[in-house]
Amino acid sequence: MAFDGITISALISEIKDKIVGGRIDKIYQPENDEIILSIRSFGNAYKLLLTANPSNPKFHFTKESRSNPLNPPLFCMVMRKHLQSGKIVNIEQPDFDRIINIYVESINELGDYSTKKLVLEIMGRHSNLILTDENNIILDCIKHINHDKSSVREVLPGKEYILPPAQDKCNTLDLDYNNFKNNFNKCLNKKAQAMIYQSYTGISPVVASEICNRSNVDSSTFCESLNDNDCDNIYKAFLEVVIDIKNNKFAPQLIKNEVGKIVDFSPINMTQFSTFNIQHYSSMSELVEDFYRTRDFTYRINQKTQDLKKLVSQNIERCVRKKEIQIKTLKDIENRDELRLWGELITANIYSIKKGMTTVKLSNFYSENYETITIPLDGNKTPAENAQKYFKAYNKAKRTFDALQDQIKSNDEELEYLEGVLASVGNCTEEQDIKEIRQELRENGYIKKIKAGKGKVSQKKSKPLHFISSDGYDIFVGKNNFQNDELTLKIARPRDMWFHTKNIPGSHVIVIYKGEDFPNTTLTEAAELAAYYSKAQDTPLVPVDYTEKKNVKKPNGAKPGMVIYETNKTAYVDSNDKIINKLQQK
Template identity: 45%
Template sequence: MALDGIVISNLVCELQETLIGGRINKIAQPEKDELLLTIKNNREQHRLLISAGASLPLIYLTKENKPSPLTAPNFCMLLRKHLNSAKILDISQPEMERIIEFKIEHLNELGDICIKYLIVELMGKHSNIIFCDNKKVIIDSIKHISGLVSSVREVLPGRNYFIAKTQEKENPLTITYERFKDFVLTKPTTLSKAIYTSLTGISPLIANEICVRASLDSGNSTSTVNEIEGLHLYKTLTRFMEDISECNFDPIIIYDKRNKEPIEFSSTLLTCYQDFQVEHHDSISEVLESYYSLKNIVTRIRQKSSDLRRIVSTATERTRKKYDLQCKQLKDTEKREKYKIYGELLTTYGYQAEPGAKSLTCENYYTNQEIRIPLDDTISAMENAKKYFDRYGKLKRTFEALSVQIKETKEEIEHLESISAALDIALEEDDLIEVKKELIQYGYIKKHGVNGKKEKKHKNTSKPFHYISSDGFHMYVGKNNYQNEELTFKFANGNDWWFHAKGMAGSHVVVKMEGAKELPDRTFEEAGMLAGFYSKGRNMDKVEIDYVERKHVKKPNNGKPGFVIYHTNYSLTIKPDISGLVEIS
């Protein structure tokens, strides 16, 4: 989600409370389109990160520092000249726009008090940081926009600053019901789109939320809304905006319960995401820093694992095609017994066949029924019998060879699926190292690496997931086949409990008994949830889980890492939802 006017309003309230009256102590420009201001206020030091990046414009308070280039860029030097030790007088948001204005007081070279404006525009690819004098004349900006780039507004030194109105929109804080009815509800589009295309600072997410709070379907056409529903929608919008104007915010991050991935953030509670996990934060800065940090981790791991995923996907597809072909060839060998019977019957009754006959009809002494045997009329009955025995022998040898090959191919598919499952749950680069090592060991990757480069030695720090059950039992989850093997056969004791999703690739889950005589039912269920969640069935409503004492789990001879067999086990069916479980880092 991009920053909309509601999130900006939340940020402005937070910055007003924290920074107004403070003095700018340090100005740095870590990136070409990014500023880091250090501000001292009420004996506390605050860092304000401002990014005008086209892909991810952001502004939030942070405790983290960033290294700066040895030579400061020109824009940074200009700000240092004017704003060093300057005082922040006011922070505002004009008309719910995605803009934050800092009104700053400083002393010039003559010691006179001067007013300057630092204006942060957070508008996607049009984002900018603009420095103006007290009359809103542009002194400089972090990005220069000439008339060749934009026909709407130039952002260059000496030009007057103004907010570009590229769309006709109304301020949701001041819009009247008559204007709402005539301007918003008359648009020939869906209800949600009519709201966010008509009102400043309202994103599609918030437009949908307002519709949900008004008990209206956001996907319905505006033409379906009657007078009463339209008035109710307007009043819902008004109440929503009253909370915004009074700074009643509830900064949250929405997580997908199944994979714990952040999917949305907001400055207000989202009733349209009731079935998702909600994490509340004290400030919108915390939300932005945490959300984008987690998003970056997920994105980075996906990028780093993309080569491995492609290798596994290609190998799996190739192996499945081989398996299908082998199964088809195996089906063709089903005729072998028929040829054997033909040979035996011809050996017994061949004397009855006349020379040049194309078939022989005789009694099948296995079924006591009459059978017709096709013959090659150019050879004798005994030679036909030999021919049928030869066919039988060839098909029998093919059947025996294919039976072994199909078993091996199926095991290879299961192995590749287990590697794919390990890639799905990888959260750190170290988690990928063991997966890559396994792919190298089994010949899917050449030893010199994925991209032809020699692999560097790396000390792997990846450890299994560690959870505590509601009853205080320690539960461990392997992240890949090597960890599954280690967990089951070296870490676990004989009387510990072992869990695994039935009939699908997934992690081994071990519950340590640590001297306890029995495992509570609730811990059985929670361990089952872990086994279901960290498997290929994590997106299913229900997953069947096998569980057994560790002493009954065996490793087959020459088995691949993480592959086990067991013959006596219990089963339970569970919903793979681990949102309520406590993980120990």
């Protein structure tokens, strides 16, 4: 969901009701393009976040604590000078656009009351945060824009504040049938969805698609192909949305797909996602913060694990290429027994073969039918030399075959290990998890070891994931191989139940024994966790082996996370994050 006019309207409706009349207690600037206003209003404390980040501009209440620089930036100092202790008197959204105006009344240097305006322009890479005086003169802005950066308008201290250039769109809140019909007729060569969001302020493509869905019109249909009845239905659906906006009738919701992945958020009910999982919120700010927290966390973890994924993937590719060569070599020597046979048949018939012959037909006395086979010969060699040539070729092929068995086993084990590490990288939930995987790869020779005392990994260990089953059983999930070994070999007791995906790299899962038989529900939930935290994530019917921990052993010299087990059962479960949402996590 774009941070569109409807989202802003829903946020203003919620925020305005709580802080208008309140006072700005403190002002912070934790990031170059971000401001937090600490506000006291009617006995309550709020933190209002305003950010002009080009990839993530937004505005909402926040509950998160942020670290602030020791020396506040200049813009923060200007904000404190003019707005600290000021009273918030109004919040507006001009023309239903992606602009928020916050009006703050304070006492100026002469002791007179004056009203300053804090403007947040949510315009993608052109987003900005601007402070103006009562005469609309810019006092300062978080991004200074001169004519070198923009030929359209300057945004600089001392300049008059001018709204961003109009986009030749109608104000959504002024919607009526005549202007809608006029816009419809002007956009006959456009699709219905585009006609809506390109003609009206504050409407994103997904909302335009929702309006089409409510009117039973395919959003990709060109307007020229629609009849008057279709046009009327689109208008009625659009008007329904506008009336809800005017009445502050919002329905904040988080939208997840069938496997529980977050798809989007919305301030209004989305009928087009009726088959999706919808999580309803009572607060628009909480919804927005949860959505962006999840998205930003995923982004940060992805950024910090990018080099690990690349390193492990490169080694996996190396193992795969190595295996291809090994298989080809096996194919090349699959006739090795034939080489020995030829040598033996030549030796047995050595007096009937003459030097200079290039082939010889001999009876195979090893077969039941004594069939005749043709053996190639080197005419420059004696029969004995030809026989010796085949024996040497056989012995070489046999040595190669025997060596390949060990090499293939070793390579397969390394491939399985690396795929497990790659799955562990995807399970990281904190920086310590990443450090531990990096250390594991260093200890196993995949990353160059660093000198003692430099870059040493923190002694603090990350903890396995801890869930409570529906029956109240403790379930632990290892997020990396260090944790897998710790869980299985040190923490788990003999009667605890151990789970792992069958022949698929993944986490070790332990269910703690409580002195009685494990309920089937708990066993299923643990199996689902093992399937989710594995390479088979988001796959249906994943086989998961489970057995008592006493049946699980670690071979001498095995890599981290590698174990063998026996006397197991196998469950087949779906792998998706519904189980994560279902269980209580401690």
